[in-house]
Amino acid sequence: MKxxxxxxxxxxxIMxxxxxxxxxxIHTLNISxxxxxxKNDLTETEKTNLDNHLKTFGFELIDDKKSRLIGQIKSYIIEIIHQNNSELKSNLSDYLSSKLHHDYTYLSNLFSEVEGTTIEKYFIAQKIEKVKELLVYDELSLSEIAYQMNYSSVGYLSNxxxxxxxLTPTHFKNIKEIKRKPLDEV
Incomplete structure (x- = not known):
């Protein structure tokens, strides 16, 4: 059961x-x-108890199919940007369509309807949060960040x-108050 x-x-x-x-x-086989x-199915009572317990940590069980799909879209985007740090082998629409086995138009319309923003804007917001993180760590130059985040140029990243x-990336880097957002608030 998933x-x-x-x-x-x-x-x-995840931890x-x-x-x-x-x-x-509750025994698990895999967590992502x-x-x-x-490992085993949950009764409705167990699901309700689990949901109430998870809410104390800011999590929530997703029950309906459309909400699950939205959650998967977000998870794949976050994984691409924040965990893999690797170049997307195809464009985002093809990647999501192949992973979720739905037409991208359907995914895009559903996402916009439920979230009030487009998948592309969500993707950009996640990329910018990663750029903020890299700027705060101050280990890479802006050129290296642009390259790592697959921007065609520093100018495009800055814009x-x-x-x-x-703010400009340089101004953001120089301010002392860090203005990053938790990933679930992007």
Whole structure:
């Protein structure tokens, strides 16, 4: 049995969910971003108890099919940007369509309807959060960040960064108050 969990967007989230499932005596086969494969089925009462327990940590069980699909779209985008750090082998629409076995138009319309933003804007927002993280760490030059994040140029990265944040990357890097967002709030 698979269950889907909203706001499970990082490796730390996976650890928290795994610990809490173990505390509740729920055995898992596999845990990944937004998704848990359970060894045994849960009763409705167990699902309700699990959902209430997870809510105390900011997570939530996702029940309906459309919400699950939205969660999967977000998880794949977050995984591409924050975990893999590798170049997307195809464009985002083809990647999501092949992973989720749905036409991209359907995915895009569903995402926009439910989230109030487009998949592309969500993807850009996630990329900018990763750029912020890299700027704060101060280990890479802006050119290296642009290359790592698959921007065609530093200028394009700077323009997109300013459009989203209202600041230039250099200004963001120089301010002392860090203005990063948790991934589940992007």
């Amino acid at each position: 269950i889907y969990i909203k706001n499970m967007v990082c490796n730390r989230c 928290v969910v795994k610990n809490e499932l173990e505390k509740l005596g 971003l937004g998704e848990v494969e359970l 997109q960064f300013k459009k989203v944040t209202g």
